[in-house]
Amino acid sequence: MKNPKSNFSEWYTEVIQDAELADIRYNVKGFLAHMPWSVRTMKKMYLILEDELERKGHEPAWFPALVPESYFKKEAEHAKGFSADVFWVTEGGSENSKFPERLAMRPTSETAMYTMYSLWIRTWRDLPFKMYQSCQVWRFEGKSTRPFIRGREFYWTEAHDVFETQKEAEKQVEEDMDTTGKLLKELAIPFIFFKRPEHDKFCGAVSTYAADSIMPDGKLIQLPSTHFLGQNFSKAFNIKFVDKDGKEQYGWQTCYGPAVWRIFGAMVAIHGDDKGLVMPPSVAPLMAVIIPIYFKGSDEKIAEKAKSVKKLLEGAGISSKVDDKPEHTPGWKYNYWELKGVPVRIEIGPKDIEKKQLVLVRRDTGEKITVKEGELVEKVRELLEKIQKNLWERAEKFFREHISEAKDMEQLKKTLNERGGLVKVEWCGSVECADYIKAETVGGDMRGTPLGKEEKPKGKCIRCGKKAEQVVYVGKAY
């Protein structure tokens, strides 16, 4: 790594490339070739997420990648919101003949899934109906793209639920927040779950909720969002059920879209340091790397020891690898595996063989610990737990330090420019003031009110001076 993390933007670009997470040289704007180190990690993230969704009663499905334009247009707000973002398939086959109707590459799957839901849901006995799919989506983003943050192709999961009552659907939002919390906590990513203001809702939703975390440069990153759809889509897609009294009713819906791809990007950004990635043990593709330090005369013993250490760790469920490539020095290997973010390094040299000991090195702090051979598994396990905990504490401290308050526009501007993060202000609730604040601060968005923790405003709107209606958080976002 050439760039220190304090040059965040350059550091991020460099770490994506040098740690071999993705290659941006695939010649279609906003599309990445994802390399094994990121894919292995994201597959682990998917396991955690899908397990949690299934535990909460969601069933897995796979829906088509293509959506006819006519499905897409059934919910007017939704179609309007996404119209600028779609890749269109217009022709195919031997004569490359034009299709009578354009097909959208799904930018999200409400319209594909709800078309089928209207056939599948018949009576109250079919409810709640909770289904998810993990897939790629494609969005023709106009803004500049950035690996794992904003792309024209990305990987996510989308859960779409239908309920008998409004109350149950609203409760689902809280369940989705819990799922978000479980996943982000495993990845040691702190966040606040906001109810977004009216003017910043998902197109077609009644209300939108989303988790925001804070990146090292003080900019916000939106992580999973979840939407209370009311009956907007059930009416557009005719999702009806016969209730317990024999009456036909429209279902109440929610959708939830955790993007593993983007969460991965946030994780890389939040935990990394000047030496490269720092992977949380919970999802690291490799928990420990074993580096034999060969020395004339004890080569064989060291190689044997390295192998037996690996076997021991694997037996205990701790994934590990011996790096015995002869073309590299131990020093080169230290750098390489630090760049890759492997949580624990185990060094084995001639002295260690002699003394029946091993040297463990923590990736997060660099601390060296000498342990007796017999204690190895126990000590590595202990270290992995400590690292996981430390990453959380470090990230949480940074997060807390980047939440502040502003009493006037000057203070808001100053804080957003100097530190970024989330700044609490009082607001009258008007879109005009929100727009003004955004323009004045060059990008300061109203992120909304923390779900379940609404605060009562005491004073005046930071912009217009009228009575404040809400306490909201403002921040500049990716």
Added chain:
Amino acid sequence: MKNPKSNFSEWYTEVIQDAELADIRYNVKGFLAHMPWSVRTMKKMYLILEDELERKGHEPAWFPALVPESYFKKEAEHAKGFSADVFWVTEGGSENSKFPERLAMRPTSETAMYTMYSLWIRTWRDLPFKMYQSCQVWRFEGKSTRPFIRGREFYWTEAHDVFETQKEAEKQVEEDMDTTGKLLKELAIPFIFFKRPEHDKFCGAVSTYAADSIMPDGKLIQLPSTHFLGQNFSKAFNIKFVDKDGKEQYGWQTCYGPAVWRIFGAMVAIHGDDKGLVMPPSVAPLMAVIIPIYFKGSDEKIAEKAKSVKKLLEGAGISSKVDDKPEHTPGWKYNYWELKGVPVRIEIGPKDIEKKQLVLVRRDTGEKITVKEGELVEKVRELLEKIQKNLWERAEKFFREHISEAKDMEQLKKTLNERGGLVKVEWCGSVECADYIKAETVGGDMRGTPLGKEEKPKGKCIRCGKKAEQVVYVGKAY
């Protein structure tokens, strides 16, 4: 189920729908809405396959779904072979503006992956380079589509490997056969791995190998295929490495494409019966279903017992579910779970509570077994093993019975019409004779020679009477 399996085509359509595997009513030809029961099963199949590929040194990756037309055209044979099969993305964004270059939705990923391989592979130290991705592909199939057999969107895995030498690449074909064997054996699907004749190769390949199994109607189904690409693609895509002597060389390549989606279809077809699906325990979404047979006065005891049985089984790693829906009779539930193919049914009635026993019913044979409470886990485990073994033996017997020999065209035509399957014939090797045989038998394809088991021909070509050069198998395929 209305159709017996002897009406195979109607039976297959019905079981896909009634067992809720997929819904064909999504209004884009050849695209399915995949429902939880099939998705859960295919996810298990993916785990088996990916585990095996990784064990053999493949690394996972995710490549873009879109391929620029210019990449696509780099290997002439390949482009020609797929030109009729592509969905093209031609426009997008706010003005729906036309792109300067069309983008293909990947029908397969050679051209996407090898573009990056040429950047990633530098020296012999990078080889062998073995990578796979699990993804959807899209092919604008002209032929009629059928769920899990032929579709315009399907799910597969593709492994693409690069080697230093021709010999290593050729050896990879055998490794791929072993992987195919491991997966199909787990699913109790018998097969023969053929080297396809010259005129039936993958476009761009030097030679093509593929597994054929036999469907209940005697038609063949091609399952995983693997291709020795020689240096055709490495030259087209400039995949070069510096060898141990410092000389630049083109890599030797293979690609392997196991389609989990199609294998699932074959599995459904091969094991099912007049009552519906029969799932191999290895991939069944549920291994056992528990049906409480409520009876006035002992309701509570039965409900409690059902719960404790489930807990016991889950504790032993046997997935299970209690079906206690009050709206259905036990008889209705028996039918439902038989249709779904759950391997073992456990019935609990008042008499069973009294006698401290449980009734187990095998899905594959219908056999009822009464077991003591204390033996439950052991007996269920035993039964699952027996079912897995029985499915293999049954399928293997059918497969063997549908392999025959023909000495002349009359016998070949008669066998293909009456029984189907694979028919061994001697052949001169000319495309003309292959074409004639196909026309004369209305679709009898040359499937090739079994890999590693080539037989010496003793007589004359079944069609032209000239000296035979090969012993090949002929069959009509899906």
